[in-house]
Amino acid sequence: MEDTPVLALSGVSKAFGAVRAVRDVSLELYAGEVHALAGENGAGKSTLVKILSGVHRPDTGQILLDGAPVEFAGPADAQQAGVAVIYQEPTLFPDLSVTENIFMGRQPRARLGIDRRAMRASAAELFTRLGVQLDPDQPARGLSIADQQLVEIAKALSRQARVLIMDEPTAALSGKEVARLFGVAKALREQGCALLFISHRLEEMFELCQRVTTLRDGAFVASDMIADITPDDLVRRMVGRELDALFPKQETTAGEVALSVRRLTREGVFTDVSFEVRRGEIVALAGLVGAGRSEVARAVFGIDRWDAGSVEVDGKRLRPASPTAAMAAGLALVPEDRRQQGLVMDLSIERNIGLAGLAALHRGPLISRLAERQRAKDWAVRLQLKFARLTDPVNVLSGGNQQKVVLAKWLARKPSVIIVDEPTRGIDVGTKAEVHRLLSELAGTGVAVLMISSELPEVLGMADRVLVMHEGRLVAEIDRADATEESVMAAATGRTAA
Amino acid sequence: MTATATRPERITRNGGRRLVDLVARVRELGILAALAALFGVTGAVNPSFLTYGSLRDILLNTAIVAMLAVGQTLVVITRNVDLSVSSVVGLSAFGGALVLADNPGVPIPLVIAGCVALGAACGAVNGLLVGAAKVPALVATLGTLYAFRGIDYAVAGGRQVNAADMPDGFLSLGTRSVLGVPLLALVALAVLLVVGWMLRNLRSGRELYAIGSNPEAAVLAGIQVRRRIMAAFVANGALAGLAGVMWAARFGTVDATVATGKELDVIAAVVVGGVAIFGGSGTVYGAALGALLLASITSALAVLRVDALAQTAINGALLIAAIVLDRLLALRVAAALRRRRFHDDN
Numbered sequence: 001m002e003d004t005p006v007l008a009l010s011g012v013s014k015a016f017g018a019v020r021a022v023r024d025v026s027l028e029l030y031a032g033e034v035h036a037l038a039g040e041n042g043a044g045k046s047t048l049v050k051i052l053s054g055v056h057r058p059d060t061g062q063i064l065l066d067g068a069p070v071e072f073a074g075p076a077d078a079q080q081a082g083v084a085v086i087y088q089e090p091t092l093f094p095d096l097s098v099t100e101n102i103f104m105g106r107q108p109r110a111r112l113g114i115d116r117r118a119m120r121a122s123a124a125e126l127f128t129r130l131g132v133q134l135d136p137d138q139p140a141r142g143l144s145i146a147d148q149q150l151v152e153i154a155k156a157l158s159r160q161a162r163v164l165i166m167d168e169p170t171a172a173l174s175g176k177e178v179a180r181l182f183g184v185a186k187a188l189r190e191q192g193c194a195l196l197f198i199s200h201r202l203e204e205m206f207e208l209c210q211r212v213t214t215l216r217d218g219a220f221v222a223s224d225m226i227a228d229i230t231p232d233d234l235v236r237r238m239v240g241r242e243l244d245a246l247f248p249k250q251e252t253t254a255g256e257v258a259l260s261v262r263r264l265t266r267e268g269v270f271t272d273v274s275f276e277v278r279r280g281e282i283v284a285l286a287g288l289v290g291a292g293r294s295e296v297a298r299a300v301f302g303i304d305r306w307d308a309g310s311v312e313v314d315g316k317r318l319r320p321a322s323p324t325a326a327m328a329a330g331l332a333l334v335p336e337d338r339r340q341q342g343l344v345m346d347l348s349i350e351r352n353i354g355l356a357g358l359a360a361l362h363r364g365p366l367i368s369r370l371a372e373r374q375r376a377k378d379w380a381v382r383l384q385l386k387f388a389r390l391t392d393p394v395n396v397l398s399g400g401n402q403q404k405v406v407l408a409k410w411l412a413r414k415p416s417v418i419i420v421d422e423p424t425r426g427i428d429v430g431t432k433a434e435v436h437r438l439l440s441e442l443a444g445t446g447v448a449v450l451m452i453s454s455e456l457p458e459v460l461g462m463a464d465r466v467l468v469m470h471e472g473r474l475v476a477e478i479d480r481a482d483a484t485e486e487s488v489m490a491a492a493t494g495r496t497a498a
Numbered sequence: 499m500t501a502t503a504t505r506p507e508r509i510t511r512n513g514g515r516r517l518v519d520l521v522a523r524v525r526e527l528g529i530l531a532a533l534a535a536l537f538g539v540t541g542a543v544n545p546s547f548l549t550y551g552s553l554r555d556i557l558l559n560t561a562i563v564a565m566l567a568v569g570q571t572l573v574v575i576t577r578n579v580d581l582s583v584s585s586v587v588g589l590s591a592f593g594g595a596l597v598l599a600d601n602p603g604v605p606i607p608l609v610i611a612g613c614v615a616l617g618a619a620c621g622a623v624n625g626l627l628v629g630a631a632k633v634p635a636l637v638a639t640l641g642t643l644y645a646f647r648g649i650d651y652a653v654a655g656g657r658q659v660n661a662a663d664m665p666d667g668f669l670s671l672g673t674r675s676v677l678g679v680p681l682l683a684l685v686a687l688a689v690l691l692v693v694g695w696m697l698r699n700l701r702s703g704r705e706l707y708a709i710g711s712n713p714e715a716a717v718l719a720g721i722q723v724r725r726r727i728m729a730a731f732v733a734n735g736a737l738a739g740l741a742g743v744m745w746a747a748r749f750g751t752v753d754a755t756v757a758t759g760k761e762l763d764v765i766a767a768v769v770v771g772g773v774a775i776f777g778g779s780g781t782v783y784g785a786a787l788g789a790l791l792l793a794s795i796t797s798a799l800a801v802l803r804v805d806a807l808a809q810t811a812i813n814g815a816l817l818i819a820a821i822v823l824d825r826l827l828a829l830r831v832a833a834a835l836r837r838r839r840f841h842d843d844n
């Protein structure tokens with residue numbers, strides 16, 4: 001196996017102003033091998049990806065293609081060299097069809113212009129290969145994050161590249177889709193493709209990859225064969241210290257009902273959903289991607305309107321379709337799509353954290369910058385946010401750190417009911433435990449927590465009760481004592497009746 | 499959302515295409531319906547509106563704005579705008595007329611080619627400012643709007659070229675008809691069809707939409723964003739240059755103020771035609787229909803003896819109606835997509 005790597009980095013560094021995102025990192029991608037890149041949020045993984053794909057130019061060091069130094073002046077050069085990339089954040093064209101998104105810039109050509117039929121057929125074929133049902137002619141606008149991610153994957157596959165780089169492709173996917181993706185990735189590996197895979201889920205790395213390179217604070221830590229190390233070794237390399245396992249929820253006594261949802265229906269999305277969340281309780285909402293969980297959350301919070309049913313917070317009925325009313329009643333929602341719904345990307349970190357709780361920052365008619373900064377500072381420390389200055393815009397933060405800012409923004413409001421949608425998506429192992437501790441602490445102080453999560457260990461570890469949705473309906477309610485992977489999955493896949 | 503995980507493979511659906519196409523068509527059908535209503539009502543009130551001469555005038559008035567709207571669409575699709583077109587038309591019209599007047603015997607095709615090249619050069623200046631120097635298009639082309647007009651004034655020095663100074667062969671281009679259709683309208687139609695085909699069937703055409711739809715993603719997709727934006731401005735400039743010669747041929751009398759303020763008519767036509775002002779969607783056919791509708795309204799109001807001032811207000815109302823219609827359609831589509839996805843899943 002020790003032949004020349006297809007693509008390699010040697011002693012590469014990259015700084016953004018004062019932030020040294022990547023420092024003297026070397027990495028070798030071999031044909032027929034899946035290479036994992038591990039590291040905490042902000043460790044420099046995505047930056048490394050963007051160096052490999054020609055988006056960023058390294059300040060020092062070299063990119064080697066088949067052993068020979070190359071310079072990528074832009075993404076087009078890297079693509080020319082056979083490098084395909086799935087970026088962490090979807091990069092779709094909302095106005096164009098899914099098919100056009102996949103083939104943009106490389107559409108198959110007929111004698112006169114683009115061969116639309118061939119293009120559409122190839123897209124349909126890709127979707128079959130990935131086992132997804134997407135209409136090739138559907139516009140990309142309005143796709144769920146999971147579907148967006150699947151289109152990205154199809155796009156990268158269609159390039160038939162020699163090197164395939166995947167930056168957290170599984171973050172938004174559920175088990176079945178991940179399995180499909182891994183099937184395809186393994187097939188590519190057999191065909192001699194070199195792959196680079198990034199994920200915060202250790203088990204995924206151990207299942208798919210042969211080699212793993214670890215980064216910490218932008219610096220190279222180690223490169224090992226997966227077979228030679230244990231998950232604990234890997235965590236130690238990433239974090240630089242021992243780590244407790246998943247944080248189990250503390251026992252609390254459930255108080256009165258804080259959130260009560262009655263027969264909520266939104267035509268075409270979910271039907272007849274009823275449940276309650278009591279003070280001090282963490283209730284998980286489990287189910288497959290697309291079961292309608294986030295949609296319920298959005299409706300409860302008033303972002304979408306509902307067609308029938310009611311929502312009560314602390315015994316008071318909420319006005320439908322009014323987030324303002326929901327917030328005034330003490331409801332908070334940490335949304336799943338941070339870029340579009342959670343953050344104002346061009347505003348600073350402190351502004352974003354301050355946004356949801358402006359009232360608490362008022363001193364007379366004005367907003368106190370000092371209070372705003374103080375609050376941001378507190379939360380930055382609690383969530384181990386990695387940043388240069390609190391006044392930096394959030395769009396320069398790493399993906400996981402953006403997620404932390406969204407969390408901070410809502411936690412800072414001290415809500416009485418909080419709905420968190422995939423709270424640890426894209427968050428590294430160390431901080432995940434921290435987020436769990438925070439949620440548990442919140443519940444301890446009498447907050448009612450509704451947690452949507454696709455990660456079963458998280459659901460089983462944290463929830464007092466598990467609600468399971470399947471195709472827009474609530475199909476099961478399982479107590480902590482009875483909740484097992486089997487019982488939850490069975491309900492989520494529709495194998496039990498409620 | 500698709501509950502992909504729970505269902506066996508299924509033949510991919512086909513509703514999305516129909517829906518999107520339908521919306522595009524609804525948009526253009528809407529304009530056609532408005533045109534039909536306009537002609538019906540105006541013709542009923544005053545039958546002289548439907549005579550050959552009147553219709554011919556409308557086509558002639560439309561031709562130049564439609565051509566400019568087609569060019570403008572290329573730029574607007576990329577999430578930019580070109581305010582300077584009217585000045586380019588002015589410069590080209592006066593430049594062409596001056597050359598023809600001062601050099602009797604100069605080949606007319608050469609003059610036309612020269613005007614197109616002049617327009618393209620102006621477009622290149624805009625393209626460099628926006629594409630290479632990253633000046634926001636609104637500001638850059640507002641600057642060149644004044645700059646090009648300034649050059650026009652400087653060259654003219656208060657002169658005016660009259661029809662009598664220009665060769666008849668040239669002027670007849672503006673009045674000649676082929677099978678009863680004015681030549682200028684045919685030229686505009688040809689431009690429309692060619693550009694429309696290119697936008698739909700060439701990679702470079704699709705890339706313009708991609709750039710306007712998500713500029714960052716376009717860069718990541720390896721699209722030569724700068725080059726494409728440059729090309730859009732140059733093409734728009736060239737069409738403005740051609741429109742300038744057409745102007746000179748049609749009106750015969752040309753001074754340095756030609757086409758002043760026309761850029762607003764052009765942008766109005768583009769917006770009424772359903773081209774999204776934030777880029778990424780819309781067709782040149784829509785833009786051309788928009789130009790036709792606006793020109794027809796102007797003529798109709800004249801026939802109906804409506805005050806010229808009221809015309810402006812009516813154009814404004816029409817613009818707002820177009821935008822409201824777009825908004826409503828967008829909401830409908832979103833709702834339909836949502837419902838369709840759910841039903842297909844279950």
Ligand SMILES: Nc1ncnc2c1ncn2[C@@H]1O[C@H](COP(=O)(O)OP(=O)(O)OP(=O)(O)O)[C@@H](O)[C@H]1O
Pocket residue numbers: 016019020021039040041042043044045046047048088386387388396397398399400401426428
């Ligand atoms: N364009 C930029 N300008 C300034 N700083 C940046 C920029 N891009 C990244 N950074 C900084 O570089 C560091 C590394 O970020 P990167 O996105 O590579 O992290 P990551 O390892 O991918 O993390 P995550 O797991 O959260 O996705 C972070 O501190 C981030 O704030």
Ligand SMILES: [Mg+2]
Pocket residue numbers: 045046047088167398399400
């Ligand atoms: Mg990242």
